[in-house]
Amino acid sequence: MKTPHLGSRLLCSVVLLFSAPFAASARAADQAYIAVGKAKTRKTIVALSPFQGGKGSLGSAGKKALDLVKTDLLFMDLFTILDPAAFLDKSEGIAPGSFKMTDWSSISAEFVLKGQLSSHDKGLALEVYLYNVSTGSSVLSKRYISSLGDTRALGHTLANDVVNAITGLPGIFQTKIAMVCDRGGSKKEVYVMDFDGSNMKQITKHRSSITGPAWSPDGTKISYSLVAKNKKNVKNWNLYEFSFKTSSVKLLSDRHGINSGAHYHPDGERIALTMSFLGNPEIFIFNPKSKSVTRLTNSSGVDVDPNWSPDGKHLSFVSSRAGAPMVYKMDADGGNVQRLTFAGTYNATPTWSPQNNKIGFAGWIDGRFDIFIMNTDGTNIERLTKNQGNNEDPSFSPDGNFLVFSSNRVGQKNIYVMNVDGTFVKRLTYGMGNCVSPRWSNPPR
Amino acid sequence: MQVLSSDPKTDPLSRALTVSAIVHGAVIAVVVLKSLIFPGKPVIYTPTLRVDMVGLPDITKKDLMDISKALPKEAPEEKIVKPQVKEAVKEDELVLNPKKKKEKEKAKEKEKDQLRENRMESALARIRALEKVREAARNEEEAAVVIKGNKVSKGTSLSGDAKEAAEASYYDLVKDRLIENWALPPWLARQKFAAQVMITVSAQGAVTSVKFLKLSGNAQFDEAIRTTLKDSQPLPEPPEAVLDTVESEGIVLGFPL
DSSP: OOOOOHHHHHHHHHHHHHHHHHHHHHHHTOOEEEEOOSOEEOOEEEEEOOOBTOOHHHHHHHHHHHHHHHHHHHHHTSEEEOOGGGOOOOOOOOSTTSSOTHHHHTTTOSEEEEEEEEEETTEEEEEEEEEETTTTEEEEEEEEEEOSSOHHHHHHHHHHHHHHHHHSSOOOTTOEEEEEEOTTSSOBEEEEEETTSOSOEEOOOOSSBEEEEEEOTTSSEEEEEEEEEOTTSOEEEEEEEEETTTTEEEEEEOOSSBEEEEEEOTTSSOEEEEEOTTSSOEEEEEOTTTOOEEEOOOOSSOEEEEEEOTTSSEEEEEEOTTSSOEEEEEETTSOSOEEOOOSSSOEEEEEEOTTSSOEEEEEEETTEEEEEEEOTTSOSOEEOOOSSSOEEEEEEOTTSSEEEEEEEEESEEEEEEEETTSOSOEEOOOSSSSEEEEEEOOOOO | OHHHHHSTTTOHHHHHHHHHHHHHHHHHHHHHHHHHHSOOOOOOOOOOOOOOOOOOOOSBHHHHHHHHHHSOOOOOOOOOOOOHHHHHHHHHHHHHHHHHHHHHHSOHHHHHHHHHHHHHHHHHHHHHHHHHHHHHHHHHHHHHHHHHSSSOOTTOOOOHHHHHHHHHHHHHHHHHHHHHHOEEOHHHHTSOOOEEEEEEEOTTSOEEEEEEEEOOSOHHHHHHHHHHHHHTOSOOOOOHHHHHIIIIIOEEEEEOO
């Protein structure tokens, strides 16, 4: 055995001397530590008690609204809806204390919705309570007035409130999805549909090629880019804005070259987009009021697809500055540029989760694009789609539970929605030709 | 000698050989002396990180979740009493190994001495080993006698290792019980909440106090933890070795980490 050098002995004693207080403090907290780990997921059990006081047309309107609430809640893939056949509560009471909560806890309901219908000048009034069965307290109590014919709005509004009361997240049942489809020919126009694929409406009639639709945060405007001829009769990618209030279209920018890939800042006052009037495509901030622009990126590569973080402090974007197109992020003033993805060969179209905890993107793998999500620092990349054709252009739902994307899994490109676990995939578009670039709106304010 | 001394100065080959021998000898001497007088810095082995060519994850999140669900639960750790015999044998080997090296390096006479020494040492080691084996057997017999009873008598104190093992296995049991009941609604599981709770446990396994050391910032998440603790009661009864700790000091639980 060799004896240790004097130096190393000295070092040891110095280390011991300095670590002694820490060791002592560690011993003071001499508890065992158990990391319990990731939780299992379990759907919340909800009971929808039939509304009281419903007779004739009033009753059927109430039933329609309640059926829609059920459909909406099931769409979320977060809830189990109890079968009314199991209900024990036969009382007519809806107010707190007017019925036995144990009738609901004994059938393992976690939340119960109760409502009372009555006639109103405008049609019907609906008073509802949503109870947390374990605490016995109501988490929602509200009165809705609706016409007898408009049960769809009533049902969606109530479903939004129920989801918000249970999850604390905004309900998505009155949100819309904008996209570009080439139905009935080669022209690509902007269409808008409800979150579930219903109520499809054509918005633009340019008879041209439109790309990159973007919702204003309040949902009253959609901007998009389109190929048009400029003053010198040269083809140019111009930026336009459609207003739902006035049903009119306004030219925002026809600077030379590309004016595309727009994304509104959460304050609605600024638009981030790609412009190439200086030559190389770079990311700019465009002010729709003053029409002024501020340059954010300055790289030798191509910088595209800007996407604001929900707090408006950062932007994710795609850049080819390091060779392969990869996802980057930067501060709102263009500083502090950080590369987020190093994996793969081509990562595009980042979308920032409204909960500010994830970024989704399309990545090239196995000879096609698939949808991935990762943390906002680029760690923990998770694959959501596989072996289902090309899956591109993801966009988060405003509650962060879903991603809408385009996929050619059945031949033509259609719009699909899936939850952020990659399960529960639902097709939304039928017979609209090729649909691409879906963008989810915020809930109406 | 005669051949060498006949005409060493005139024969260029032998002269060159002599010079070469002197120079080589000098170089070796310098190297050896240097290493003896100024021992050089040891070469520090630093493990290098191996980075594979980075690709995007191949398996989907859904499939990963399905795989982890399908995996069987970890088999309970088997407690193996360290066979002390092995240690003794190791000691013997340690003595034998240097012998092999020395055989090559040392002169024959020294080697003989060494061999003699080694033989004696290994003989001694064998005796020690045999003693240890007998001792282990005795201990095993004693242990077997104690374990045969319904309960371990209070007077038997566990040795360090065994105590740690008992603690670890108890905490594993607690963890398993908590995992069984640790569930969140999907929308909460998708967000990044985390909390730390300190609990104390009675001899019967009842949770006697719950204190949040770190709140998650989400009331539903914290409530889910309380529900988990409620549903997990009674926890496994703490063994003698850990009872004091879990009754007074408590256990810190991390949800998820």
